[in-house]
Structure formats: structure tokens, C-alpha cells
Amino acid sequence: EAGVAQSPRYKIIEKRQSVAFWCNPISGHATLYWYQQILGQGPKLLIQFQNNGVVDDSQLPKDRFSAERLKGVDSTLKIQPAKLEDSAVYLCASSLGSGREAFFGQGTRLTVV
């Protein structure tokens, strides 16, 4: 079974630039999550989708971050404009049932300079 696919693996941008991350969840998984993991910390949930609807985006900085999951499969997370403090690994995860058993992708490491 293929895992959660994310791209790109690494991205370096200057502050105030825009960036987008892509995620393809495991086939059949209705729930998709985006997490932000700052170096040395545990992942923090940014947004959760159930099919193509948003379940929880309470931790998403909506003034600069946006996410969509068109057709309830792939998802993109965008940051516009980026700040230095956005430097982190952005993890996508998907689950068939409970979020505690979600499968994570390898993540995209973003460096904002």
C-alpha cells in the first residue's frame, strides 16, 4: 500500500514570498491533516479535512495560510506571504478512522530566509 506522498521535500524561500505544498493521501482515506512541526517540538495541527470539507482550522493563521482539498483527495497548503517563523516541517497525514492512527508523509522542510 502506497503511503502519504508529499512534495517538495525541501523548499527555501525568502520572507514575503509565497510557497505551496502538495499532499496525496492514502487511497480511500477520507480524513486529511496538515501539521506544522517546528524544530525540537511536536507537530501542531493546522487544519483537518473530512473529504473536501474543513473540520478544524482553529490553529491555521488564516491571514497568511490557506489550504484546500478539491474533490476530496489531494490537498495543497499555501503560505502567502511567508515569515521567518514559518520555517518548519509541514507534515500531511491521512486516516481512515481515528486521527490517532493517521499515517504521516515524510513532510516538506521549509526554510524562510
Next chain:
Amino acid sequence: GESVGLHLPTLSVQEGDNSIINCAYSNSASDYFIWYKQESGKGPQFIIDIRSNMDKRQGQRVTVLLNKTVKHLSLQIAATQPGDSAVYFCAEMKTSYDKVIFGPGTSLSVIP
């Protein structure tokens, strides 16, 4: 349950010894407590969880203990192997929200 700090606690163990990783949690209303393993360059991987009405749960080479009196969670790894080297995160979840809150990680190094 929010993780803090830039410096992970570390634990070094000799190959073949047992490892015990500890975690304090904050939310007494959580329904599940979970342990994840994160290897370098990879996303977290579910290891084992325990319901809040249980004290102990065993898996393959791993045991999770829950002490609700002092809000303490531990992960025991038997016969630690080099492949167990990773960062381990405790986490908690309330079923009604289906939202996993990760705690601080512990970096485990296994000495061959």
C-alpha cells in the same frame, strides 16, 4: 499538552537493555493517550495507544503505563535495538474532537 522548548530531552541506552520514556500530560479529559515514533527525516509513526480507563497496555516489545493520579504516561521498550533510535512523542486525544495534541519529544539513542 503543547510541546515547548527547542531542546529535546535525551535518553541513551545500551542495546539489549530496556528503555523507559516518560511524559506528563495536562488534560484529564482526554480519552486516549498515544505514543509515536519519529525517525530522522520521516513523519511520526503510531506505536501504541491506551484508553483513559486503562492502566496498562502491552504490544510487541512495548508497554504503555498510564497513571491518572499524577497525570503521567510512560513507554517501556524491551530489549532495545538500534532501530529503536528515534524521537518519541506522547500525545493525547479526546474522541469527540478527534484532534491529536502532541507533547514534547524524547530523543532515544541506542548504543551498540
